[in-house]
Amino acid sequence: MSDKSNLATNMVEEPGEQATRRAFLAAAGAAGLCYAAALAYPVYRYLASPEEMALSATAVTEVTLKDAQKLPMGSVLMFKFGTAPAMLIHHADGRWVALTAVCTHLGCTVQYEPQADRIHCACHGGVYNAYTGANVSGPPPRPLTLFKVAVNQAGVEVSRA
Numbered sequence: 514m515s516d517k518s519n520l521a522t523n524m525v526e527e528p529g530e531q532a533t534r535r536a537f538l539a540a541a542g543a544a545g546l547c548y549a550a551a552l553a554y555p556v557y558r559y560l561a562s563p564e565e566m567a568l569s570a571t572a573v574t575e576v577t578l579k580d581a582q583k584l585p586m587g588s589v590l591m592f593k594f595g596t597a598p599a600m601l602i603h604h605a606d607g608r609w610v611a612l613t614a615v616c617t618h619l620g621c622t623v624q625y626e627p628q629a630d631r632i633h634c635a636c637h638g639g640v641y642n643a644y645t646g647a648n649v650s651g652p653p654p655r656p657l658t659l660f661k662v663a664v665n666q667a668g669v670e671v672s673r674a
C-alpha cells in the first residue's frame with residue numbers, strides 16, 4: 514500500500530511545473546503563428562500583386578519632370594510614370610512627345626532611336642512611330658500610350674491624355 518501511494522504521489526505534478534508547461538505551449542503556439550504568417554505573406558503578395566500593380570499604374574495621373582525643358586532637341590529622357598517606364602522625346606523639329614516605354618507585345622522596355630526617329634523594341638524587333646506611338650511593324654499588337662505634355666519654365670508636366 515505504501516509503495517502504491519508513493520508511486521501516485523510521484524506522478525502528481527507540482528503547481529510550478531504545470532505553469533512552466535503552459536508557458537512553453539503558449540510560446541510554441543505564438544512561434545507557430547509567426548511561422549505560418551511568414552509563410553503566408555509571400556503567397557498573399559504573389560496572388561495580390563497583379564491587382565495592386567494595376568491600381569498603382571492608374572493611381573498616378575501626372576508627373577512633373579523638373580528641368581526637363583532643357584532637354585536638347587533630338588534626345589530622350591527616360592522616367593517612371595507611376596511604376597511603369599516612360600519616355601519624353603524632344604524631337605529635332607521641336608515637338609515634345611511623351612509615351613509609355615512598355616512594349617505592348619510582351620512588356621519589354623522600348624528605346625527611342627534618334628537617328629531613325631523611331632521607337633524600337635530590342636526583344637522581338639517591334640517598331641513604333643515616335644510621334645504617335647502607333648505600332649508600325651513587328652509583333653506589337655497595340656500602340657504605345659500617348660501622354661499629354663506641357664512645357665513650362667520649371668520643367669515638363671506629363672499627364673494622362
Ligand code: FES
Pocket residue numbers: 616617618619620621634635636637638639651652653
Ligand atoms: S516585347 Fe517588344 S516586340 Fe516583343
